[in-house]
Amino acid sequence: MKIALDAMGGDEAPEALVTGAKLALEISASKCPNLQIILFGPKSTLEPHFEQGLPERLEFYDISDSESSSDDPHIAGADPDSIIRTALRKHREGFCDAVVSAGPTGAQVLASLLELEKCSGITRPAVGAALPALYGCCYLIDVGASLVASAHHLVQFAAMGIIYAREILNIAEPRVGLLNVGVEEQIGERNVIEAYRLLTESGFLFVGNVEGCDVLKGKAEVIVTNGFTGNVLLKFLEGVPEFLTKLLKPAEDERLLNHLDRQLDYQQFGGEPLLGIRGVSIICHGASSPRAIASAILRAAMIVEKRLPEKIESFLEGKFTSYFSRIKYLRSFRRGLRT
């Protein structure tokens, strides 16, 4: 299995990426010995980082980063010669099985949409994040692949979230919650009220509206919302440990702070796939540490093995149809796809 790594994406590129790749190879030596990593980037820049010689399961794909280094995500994502576009194109062509990048999310989403097809039944791909919860964890989707979401988009997020939770998070029967400002059925913006209705008829294990305070309670294993709100919430949670560390400083209880840090550490997840496309495109935090990059690479391998994109597609085409054929939902869903 070949995982492409955008060696020039992220705040600490290429150091964090190179070190992360080495770490992933070490960790995978016993568990996943067929894992190979292709570093996409200028060979002349990357080679000096391997004074001891190239590790066995690592190679370069020599490409200069020219335009792709632009700060504007639209330019990097739209430039067919950028590293991220090239890696995703090679992925489509079958040269590699997944692409991992810590470059700008916007550029990677745009590049993924330009280079890879959407899954049948999906009009709006999305990226989720597994947050800790009181019991198990909670998969929040979307966290920023796009900013606004229609009722139909929210239902698609739910479907993709269910598959992700089942396949990757090992939650057999994930419950779906709709993030809202209250639990009443008729509360919220029009698209959210409509999503409530569609989810009720979806055959999913839909628990209704959930509020901000329900996220960490684990009231649902999959919580759907628009990308703007999801992104703000995810990043807010990332800021909590630093805040608490300063807050609890007077206690000077190192053990406790470490415990807290481990629990709220987003780096254990490393990166999250853009769901709803025919391919594996893993989006990492720009400030990813080598450990986060290594986690993302291993997660990519897991997603490739589990054939997640195919499963999303067959869920939408197969079970989804039988779920909804009796209830008028599918017609309105298809109408949604056409409009």
Next chain:
Amino acid sequence: MKIALDAMGGDEAPEALVTGAKLALEISASKCPNLQIILFGPKSTLEPHFEQGLPERLEFYDISDSESSSDDPHIAGADPDSIIRTALRKHREGFCDAVVSAGPTGAQVLASLLELEKCSGITRPAVGAALPALYGCCYLIDVGASLVASAHHLVQFAAMGIIYAREILNIAEPRVGLLNVGVEEQIGERNVIEAYRLLTESGFLFVGNVEGCDVLKGKAEVIVTNGFTGNVLLKFLEGVPEFLTKLLKPAEDERLLNHLDRQLDYQQFGGEPLLGIRGVSIICHGASSPRAIASAILRAAMIVEKRLPEKIESFLEGKFTSYFSRIKYLRSFRRGLRT
């Protein structure tokens, strides 16, 4: 000074309200001896809670809660005979100086808009919440008076937030941040990009876009966003202490947990005013404890004393005009008001 209290609003009505009113009278005895509380509700229901006789500075406004007890906020807010509408109408007529309620937020916002005029220059009233931050606190606005916000609404939220932070939170020069999914100027939805431009030209101390992780860092004292996202974020933060308490349980450090609880305790704020209306309408959490109700009543008294609505209006009419008269902003602002 007379504060009207909706004695039948909230999950624990009327007990929490009655006890909260008694507590507020005790606390205010020395600090604010001219404070009077009018309990709006059915006298027959409320009287049994005063076996020891009525406290000196407390009286009833006898009104049955008939329709107002409906679960649908629109019905309670639209019903001119509901307790909340009646209390706000009496406020407009000068019978009382402020209204405090823990009833449904939607009903209270609707009732406030129906009974009280908007401040000149404000098209969209908003409610904020003071969150703890690493240094001082951060006033997040809007947290749910409405759900979506145009660029002009966001600028109005900023103006109201600045006055609130100065007058009530004692922050001399509050910095304004725009909540977004990244710090770049051109990121986000169209209305947010436009708000960025307007805020840059506003003369406010605008620090640009802030992300979710910046909220608790205290990167800005006033952070503006749409009511949907603000509400989700606020309630998410409310859920953090319970989550951490369970998380830190193994440590069994009571002292530490109490410390944490105090820091993240929203009840110390009690309630928040709906800003942008000619009057004082304090919105409390439905699950408010007596202590939270007492805080809200005292906060109402403070806001009346500080003449906050008048200050918002004069800021918008006076300083605001001089700030913007030289820079084309005002014209586009007025255009925004007309459209």
